[in-house]
Amino acid sequence: MTGPLAILGPGTLGISAAQWAAECGLETRLLGRDQHHAEAGLRRIHTRWDRAVERERLSSEARTMAVRRLSAAAFGPEALQGAATFLEALPENIEVKHPVLAAAGEWGPKDVLLLSGTSALPITELARRSGLVGRLVGFHLFVPVPRMAVVEMAVAPGTLPKCVEQARDLGKALGKRVVQVRDQPGFAAARMALAQGLEAMRLVEAGVASAEDLDALMTLGYGHPVGPLELSDRVGLDLRLRIAEGLTAAGEARFQPPALLRALVDAGHTGITAQKGFHHWNKEGRRTS
Structure with a gap:
């Protein structure tokens, strides 16, 4: 430069x-x-x-x-x-x-x-x-x-x-x-992370397991540094929703956002910046639950 x-x-x-x-x-x-x-x-x-x-x-x-x-x-x-x-x-x-x-x-x-x-x-x-x-x-x-x-x-x-x-x-x-x-909507990284995050949200929505336990399966079972729901909170649930809506509008039905994601965003529970999403967060950006 x-x-x-x-x-x-x-x-x-x-x-x-x-x-x-x-x-x-x-x-x-x-x-x-x-x-x-x-x-x-x-x-x-x-x-x-x-x-x-x-x-x-x-x-x-x-x-x-x-x-x-x-x-x-x-x-x-x-x-x-x-x-x-x-x-x-x-x-x-x-x-x-x-x-x-x-x-x-x-x-x-x-x-x-x-x-x-x-x-x-x-x-x-x-x-x-x-x-x-x-x-x-x-x-x-x-x-x-x-x-x-x-x-x-x-x-x-x-x-x-x-x-x-x-x-x-x-x-x-x-x-x-x-x-x-x-170049394509969602590039590559956002598509991969979003697909995993949306599936985890559907599992919470269906009552399969808690957000904490689902994240633990991925961190302790597969060695991921953070689970898909914690990552979604960190990225911002509002951003995740916008990306999912954009991909769905482009004809990719598999990215249809779960009702739970919409409900959280509508309630203002958008993740780490709001201190509440699938997990609770303090002002320093650390999980409290």
Whole structure:
């Protein structure tokens, strides 16, 4: 990379990605809807680094260098000046994503690499809606980005090889294994995880076993780091529902969301951020039941 990495969206994904990029030595700009929004995300990252130093997971020197590499700015033409890469890390809604991608393509340098952090929206359609056919690459980072060792790179037909290689190089600079997948709704990772999660939800709905016990079967029986229902809580049940609905609308009936999932989302029990889903969570993101 010959210029900064600009990340739009100081939410869970954007903050995690910006934190890790700065730790990896990349000049990084965290962008928000305004300066205050961006700086609020910056403060959260600084707090994380403070805690990491206290717990001796990060040296004071490394923290100082990372802080110097990370800045905050409002999303606009000035924030894209000189940027080598633009990554949107916004909610999984094509109506939210495509206008900002179009703006980034217009405001950024003519050779800026344009990435979408979506985990499920088809890049072909997102690129078409953004006026970026051939230029947009899916770059699905897993949260928490510092701990997850892979990035799912979704490539639409006709994407310029240069863009694909630049995205692959960024993944390597972030210390990730880059897995390239063919563009389709849900890519590959979301489809596999969703299929398992939805089946676990149907088993709870049918009274086969509790959420805790079903997760235990997968963690203790198959060695998964977390069970499918805990993972669903961590991802967000509202996001799981939107992806399932999208795949179902595309004609894939096997992803029909269970009534239990709809009921939880309707009640506001969307998982870890709401502190309640299939499990209960505290404010620090730890399970309490």
